Amino acid sequence: MATPHAAGQPVLELKGIGKEFGAIRALHGVDMRILPGEVVGLMGDNGAGKSTLVKIIAGNFLPSHGEIRFDGKAVHFARPIDARAVGIEVVYQDLALADNLTAAANVFLGRELKRKLGPFAFLDHKAMAARALELFGELRSETRPHDLVKQMSGGQRQAVAIARTRLSNAKLVMMDEPTAAISVRQVEQVLSLIHRLKEQGVAVMLISHRMPDVFAVCDRVVVMRRGEKCADKAIDDTSPEEVTSLITGAKEAA
Amino acid sequence: MATPMESPITFTNIGKAKWWQSGFFASQTGYVLIALVALFVVMNFASPYFFTEGNMQNVAKNFSFIAIATLGVTLVIITAGIDLSVGSMMCFSAMITSMVMTYISTPGTPGAEWFVHLAADGKTVVANVPGLILLVSVLAGLGVALMVGLVNGFCIAVLGLSPFVTTLGMLSIVRGLGYVVSNGRGSFPGGPDADYFYALTSGVVLGMPVSFIYLVVLAVAMAVVLHHTSFGRHVFALGGNEKAAALTGISVVRVKVEVYVICALAAGLQGIIISGWLGSAPANMATSYELNVIAAAVIGGANLAGGVGGPLGAIVGCVLLEVIRNGLVLAQVNSYWQQTLVGVIIIAAVLVDRIRSRMA
Numbered sequence: 276m277a278t279p280h281a282a283g284q285p286v287l288e289l290k291g292i293g294k295e296f297g298a299i300r301a302l303h304g305v306d307m308r309i310l311p312g313e314v315v316g317l318m319g320d321n322g323a324g325k326s327t328l329v330k331i332i333a334g335n336f337l338p339s340h341g342e343i344r345f346d347g348k349a350v351h352f353a354r355p356i357d358a359r360a361v362g363i364e365v366v367y368q369d370l371a372l373a374d375n376l377t378a379a380a381n382v383f384l385g386r387e388l389k390r391k392l393g394p395f396a397f398l399d400h401k402a403m404a405a406r407a408l409e410l411f412g413e414l415r416s417e418t419r420p421h422d423l424v425k426q427m428s429g430g431q432r433q434a435v436a437i438a439r440t441r442l443s444n445a446k447l448v449m450m451d452e453p454t455a456a457i458s459v460r461q462v463e464q465v466l467s468l469i470h471r472l473k474e475q476g477v478a479v480m481l482i483s484h485r486m487p488d489v490f491a492v493c494d495r496v497v498v499m500r501r502g503e504k505c506a507d508k509a510i511d512d513t514s515p516e517e518v519t520s521l522i523t524g525a526k527e528a529a
Numbered sequence: 530m531a532t533p534m535e536s537p538i539t540f541t542n543i544g545k546a547k548w549w550q551s552g553f554f555a556s557q558t559g560y561v562l563i564a565l566v567a568l569f570v571v572m573n574f575a576s577p578y579f580f581t582e583g584n585m586q587n588v589a590k591n592f593s594f595i596a597i598a599t600l601g602v603t604l605v606i607i608t609a610g611i612d613l614s615v616g617s618m619m620c621f622s623a624m625i626t627s628m629v630m631t632y633i634s635t636p637g638t639p640g641a642e643w644f645v646h647l648a649a650d651g652k653t654v655v656a657n658v659p660g661l662i663l664l665v666s667v668l669a670g671l672g673v674a675l676m677v678g679l680v681n682g683f684c685i686a687v688l689g690l691s692p693f694v695t696t697l698g699m700l701s702i703v704r705g706l707g708y709v710v711s712n713g714r715g716s717f718p719g720g721p722d723a724d725y726f727y728a729l730t731s732g733v734v735l736g737m738p739v740s741f742i743y744l745v746v747l748a749v750a751m752a753v754v755l756h757h758t759s760f761g762r763h764v765f766a767l768g769g770n771e772k773a774a775a776l777t778g779i780s781v782v783r784v785k786v787e788v789y790v791i792c793a794l795a796a797g798l799q800g801i802i803i804s805g806w807l808g809s810a811p812a813n814m815a816t817s818y819e820l821n822v823i824a825a826a827v828i829g830g831a832n833l834a835g836g837v838g839g840p841l842g843a844i845v846g847c848v849l850l851e852v853i854r855n856g857l858v859l860a861q862v863n864s865y866w867q868q869t870l871v872g873v874i875i876i877a878a879v880l881v882d883r884i885r886s887r888m889a
Contacts, residue, residue: 384762
C-alpha cells in the first residue's frame with residue numbers, strides 16, 4: 276500500500292540520542308527514522324530504555340546527547356506542549372483521561388472550542404460533540420460524545436485517547452502499551468484504530484510487550500536492549516522468535 | 530485504499546443510558562434534593578408555623594449565612610482540595626472591613642480627611658462622598674481575603690503542600706491575625722456609611738433577605754462558569770485526574786491558585802455579610818464554621834475525592850442543615866440533638882451514594 280509521502284523525508288529522525296540520569300546511562304547512541312504513514316513497533320525488556328526514548332520524543336526530558344529532527348528541522352522540546360505544537364501526540368499507558376468528564380470533554384481537554392459572547396468565551400458544546408462524534412466515526416468506535424468516560428469499556432477509552440490525537444493534524448502518534456490492559460475484542464479494535472491512522476498518513480510508534488500485536492500492525496520493529504538499539508528490521512524480514520531472542524539478548528544484534 | 534469514511538457510526542452494542550440513570554437524577558445532589566422536598570412536606574404537617582412567611586424568611590436568611598462560603602468551598606472540593614480556613618477568613622475579612630470603616634470615618638485620624646469632614650455643628654460626621662467609605666472598607670476586607678487565598682494557592686499549587694495541612698495552618702494564622710489586629714476586642718461598623726452597610730448586608734428586598742439574593746446571583750454565575758467555560762471544565766478535569774489535566778496542557782498551578790482565591794473571597798464576603806447581620810465583628814466570630822460549610826458541601830454532593838459537585842448541591846446542603854435545625858426547634862426537640870442529627874445526615878448522604886454506585 277502506497278502512503279502519500281512514501282519515499283519522502285522522515286517525519287521523525289533521531290541522531291545519536293543519549294540520556295544519562297546521574298551515573299546511570301539510560302540511552303546511548305540511538306538513531307532512528309520514521310516515515311509518514313509508517314507503523315514502527317518499539318520493543319524491549321523492562322529497563323531497556325523504551326520509556327526514556329518515548330519521553331524524550333514527547334518532550335518530558337531533554338536528551339543529554341544527540342539531535343531530534345522533526346519534519347526535517349532540528350527541534351528542542353522543553354515541555355510536552357512543545358512537542359504537541361509541532362505535531363507529536365502521545366497516548367499514555369494510563370490514557371490520561373478524566374473519568375468524571377464526557378468523552379467529548381476529554382477529547383477537547385485543554386483545547387476546548389469556544390464561542391465569544393461579548394467579553395466572555397463560552398464552551399461550544401455542540402461543535403465539540405459533533406467533532407468528537409466525527410472522530411469516533413473515523414476510528415470506527417461506538418462511542419457517544421456525551422457519555423461519561425467512567426462508564427466506558429477499555430476499548431472505548433482507548434478510542435477517546437486516540438481521538439484526542441486526531442484533533443490537531445498530528446504527524447506522529449506514539450502509543451505506550453495500548454493493548455496491555457484490555458480484552459481480546461478490544462485489542463482488535465485498537466489495532467484497527469492504528470490501521471486507520473496509518474491510512475491517513477500518520478506515523479505511529481507502538482510501544483508494546485505483546486508480540487502478536489506488533490506483528491499484526493507494524494511495518495518495522497525496533498528492538499532496544501540495555502539502552503541501545505540492537506535491531507531495526509522490516510517486519511517481513513524477521514520473526515517473533517528472532518525478536519524474542521533480540522530482546523533477551525540471546526542474539527546480540529541483527 | 531482508504532476505507533470509506535462516510536458510513537455513519539452506529540451504536541448496536543452501546544445502549545443509551547436512561548434519563549434517570551444519568552446526569553442530575555443519578556447524582557447525590559438529586560436525591561438529597563428529593564429528601565429535602567420530603568422534609569419540607571413532613572415539616573408542613575409537623576408544624577403549622579413552618580410555612581409561615583416569617584419562618585421561611587428566617588430559614589432563607591440563616592442558610593444564606595453559610596451558603597456563599599459553601600459555594601467557594603465546593604469549588605475547591607471539586608478540584609480534590611479542601612479549605613479549612615474559611616471560618617477564620619470570614620471573621621478576619623469582617624473585622625478588617627469594620628475596622629477600616631471605623632478608622633476612616635473618624636475625623637482627625639491620618640487619611641480620614643479624604644473621606645469625612647465635620648458638619649458645621651462640630652459634632653456630626655459627614656461623608657465627603659456617600660458610599661465611598663463603604664466601598665473602600667469592603668474592598669479592604671475582600672483584599673485581605675484575596676491575599677490569604679493567594680498564599681493558600683501558592684503553598685498548595687506551587688510548593689506542593691497538602692491542602693489539608695496548608696489550610697489548617699491558615700485557619701490558625703488568620704484567626705491569630707484577627708486577634709492581633711483587634712487585640713481580642715470586637716469591632717463595629719461605624720461612621721456615616723454604617724446605614725448603607727446594614728442595608729446592603731441584612732436588608733430585605735421584595736420580601737427576600739439581601740444575602741439570599743447575593744447567593745442566588747453567585748450560584749447562577751458559578752453554574753455558568755463551571756459548565757460553560759474552559760476554566761470550569763479544567764476545574765472538573767483537575768479533580769478527576771490531575772496528571773491527565775497536566776499532560777493535556779492545562780495550567781494546573783493557575784487553576785488551583787484561582788480556586789483557592791475564589792474560595793477565600795467567597796468566605797470574606799460571607800463574613801462581611803454576617804457582621805452586618807450581627808452588627809459587629811467579634812474576634813471569635815464564625816469559629817468552626819468551616820466544619821458546617823464543608824458538611825453542607827459534602828451533603829450536597831461534592832465529593833472529597835474530587836471531580837464532582839456544583840452550586841445547586843452546595844445550596845441544597847445548606848438548606849437541609851438549616852431546615853433540620855429550624856424543624857427541630859419548631860418540633861420542640863431538645864436542640865442538643867441537632868448536631869448529632871447533622872452528623873447522621875452527613876454519613877447517610879454519602880452512604881446512599883455509595884450504595885447507588887455499587888448497584889449501578
